[in-house]
Amino acid sequence: MKKLLLFVVTLMTTFSAFSQYKMENVSITYGEEITEEKGKIIKIIGETNNKIYALGLKGKSDYFLKIFDASGMKLLSNKPIxxxxxxxxxxxxxxxxxxxxxxxxxxxxxxxxxxxxxxxxxxxxxxxxxxxxxxxxxxxxxxxxxxxxxxxxxxxxxxxxxxxxxxxxxxxxxxxxxxxxxxxxxxxxxxxxxxxxxYNDDQKDYEFTISDFDINTKDDVFLVINESYRDKKKKEKVEKFQVFAFKNQNGYKKEVVDINFTGKEIINCKMISTSKNTVQLVGFYSSVRDNGKANKELKGVYNATINLDNNTNDNLKFNEFDYATKVKLLGERRAKKGKDLKPLYMIHSIIEKNDGGLIVISEYRFIYVGQRQGIGPLGVQPITYTTNEMIVMALKPDGSLDWSNVVAKEQAATVTVASLNIFAGLGGSGNFNVALGLSFPLGVMGKGPEYLSAIPIYKDGQLSILFNDNKKNKGITDIEEIKSLGNYNNAVPTIFMFSDSGVITRKDPEEAIKNELVIRPGIFYRKNEKEFLIYASRKSQDKLGRMVLQ
Incomplete structure (x- = not known):
């Protein structure tokens, strides 16, 4: 059997139940097969006191606490909650x-x-x-x-x-x-x-969004809100973009930081607290017409830096998508016409680079709710989750664009849920929106969506993105040529590695391995910069794993 590259070498199940593999700077250890069938793992909670804790789900609402030995990743107990x-x-x-x-x-x-x-x-x-x-x-x-x-x-x-x-x-x-x-x-x-x-009903196109909230290593708390409306008389788009800071050292007194700009509309926002005592905000923005009405389509990505020493916005940069990126996402004809992207991309993750800049990874996500079937409370509806290409943008320390590229992938999974529970817990509608629940709901994990999306890895200045793909896409990075994932149970792992200038190198297994485990990128726990707890399975086979970057 030929030698496999990088992470892929660790995903074989033809070895013993407890195995360790090393290749270049990566090592993954899998525990023995999980034979207890009470609930599939839907979340890795964490590791403490020499034990690994995971959450299992069986059926619609039967949750289980799974406890593993940390050293051997052997299942010790599996008890219903x-x-x-x-x-x-x-x-x-x-x-x-x-x-x-x-x-x-x-x-x-x-x-x-x-x-x-x-x-x-x-x-x-x-x-x-x-x-x-x-x-x-x-x-x-x-x-x-x-x-x-x-x-x-x-x-x-x-x-x-x-x-x-x-x-x-x-x-x-x-x-x-x-x-x-x-x-x-x-x-x-x-x-x-x-x-x-x-709000006042006289304000046109009014929207209020709780965009994100966070807590840093000092136990300071932050909240981002975006309030906007169109001033019909002045033909202007009015934006109130603010960060509320509640600092430990100030007794959690509310402090307000304004981020001022004109002629653009904030579409969404995610924040990250950095090692330099700042809060970085990133997200998509759209252009605004002469009459003050926003176009809503995505023009590019912005970056705002909040200096926590003096509560000021030190810089605000609006970075339009470059032509090369637009060609990959829209095609050459639409890119030449200056078309913008549909508002179907969400911020997947933000990474603080070694040089103080950021890597912003966004993902195409679409949820399709099918026709309801059944009568009364017994009714069910199919929901299809689609997670396609990822836009990767590297920002310099001043917030301006360094480089960008696109991870080409097409993934989808369909689950069936009780129709009464589809939109339970949503915190907004109409003029108000709460944009905090961006991950897959726990209730649908273990049924397909956990195979979707990707795991970003950043170490020593090197960005890699690991995801499941169709084996027919081996070696392909062109978004026009890729085939959809298809049956995720037959997926093969691949990894896109990025150079300092954003050039992609794709790593695939040299040959497909029969009956190999399939990693579930939607379920992982990042213990620190070098270590991840992961979950992989195939049909009835399930294993917990530890991925270490060396």
């Missing part, structure tokens, strides 16, 4: 996190009579036993059941703090309420902030 009742109401699973070595399952329950949406946290012991003590984290007042909104979560980089947000609509008041809270490793509230935003 049986949440208790609260005031005679069943608690619905929301999330599971590790804080300072403590494992917590988080659930919610809505009390219709009181119009209260409650969030609770319950600790798990190391051996998977649910504590009898329950901590109330939120008791959010809402307008009605259908506008109860949803909860969103982020864990601090050191996994010591949990940042949570609840959003809910007040349609009769034309308002959106959002509440931020941060919790310590004992789920004690460290900081909280609540606000309600309303």
């Amino acid at each position: 049986l949440l208790p009742e609260l005031k005679d109401k069943d608690i619905d699973f929301e999330e599971i996190v590790i804080l300072n070595g403590k494992l917590y399952v988080i659930g919610s329950v809505y009390h219709r009579k009181d119009k209260i949406f409650t969030l609770v946290g319950i600790e798990y012991s190391e051996d998977g036993k649910l504590s009898k003590n329950m901590t109330t984290m939120f008791e959010a007042e809402v307008a009605k059941s259908s506008d109860r909104g949803g909860f969103y979560f982020k864990v601090s980089p050191d996994e010591h703090m949990l940042l949570a947000m609840h959003t809910a609509l007040y349609e009769k008041e034309d308002a959106l309420k959002y509440e931020l809270k941060m919790f310590d490793p004992n789920l004690k509230t460290v900081f909280s902030n609540i606000e309600k935003v309303s």
Whole structure:
């Protein structure tokens, strides 16, 4: 058998149950086959106390806590997560996190009579036993059941703090309420902030978006909002683009940073807290017509740097997509006409480069909801998730464009879900939008979408992107020539490696391996810069793996 290249060498299942492979600067170790069939892994929670914790899902809502030995990645236990009742109401699973070595399952329950949406946290012991003590984290007042909104979560980089947000609509008041809270490793509230935003119906094309929120290594909290409308009299697009900072050293007093510009509209925004005590904002923007109406299509990517020492926007750069990138995405004819991209791309990840610049990776994502089938509560609907090409843009430290390129891929997976639950938990509609839940919902993982998308890897200035592909695409990087993924169970791994100037080198297996495991890029846990916990499977075979960059 010929020698395989880079990561691909690790994905063979013809070796022993516990194997380690090394090739160049990459090593992947797989544990033994997971034979316990109670729930497929849908999330790797983390590693602590010499154990690896993962979340499993069987059926529609039967969650399991899977505990593995960290050294051998052998399954030690697989126990159902049986949440208790609260005031005679069943608690619905929301999330599971590790804080300072403590494992917590988080659930919610809505009390219709009181119009209260409650969030609770319950600790798990190391051996998977649910504590009898329950901590109330939120008791959010809402307008009605259908506008109860949803909860969103982020864990601090050191996994010591949990940042949570609840959003809910007040349609009769034309308002959106959002509440931020941060919790310590004992789920004690460290900081909280609540606000309600309303608007005037006379304002044309009004939109209010909670774009992103984050927590840095200093336990500072940040929130990005974008409020915009069209001034019909002045024929201008008015944009209020702001960062709210709640700093630990200032007692979490709210501080506002304005980002000022004209003649453009912000489409979306993602943030990253950097090692240089800054917050970097990136996202897509569109042009604005002479009458003040936004075109909505994607003109390019912007970058704004927030200096946390003085709460100022040090720079703001708007980088249009270059001609070469447009040709790959739109074709030469449309690129020559100056056409912009359809608003179907989402920021996948942001990487802080060694030189202080950024790498911004976006991905084409489209969700198609099929026709409902069935009667009443038994009805189901198919949903197709599509994740196609990725745009990779390297930005210089001043925010200007260094280079850009395109990762050519076509991927799709269809799942069937209960129709009543399709849009549950969405935090916005109409004039208000909450753009925080950008990943695949946990409820559809384990059914196909986890094979989609990609794992970006950055080490020693080298960017690589690993994803599943059709074996017929071997050696192909031209977006016009690639074939769709097809059956993801038969996918083969590939890796696109980028040079300092953005030139792509594609690495494929020299020959297809029969019955090889297929890595699931939608399910991984990044332990640090050099180490990832991954999950791979094929049909009934499942294995947990550890990927180390050397």
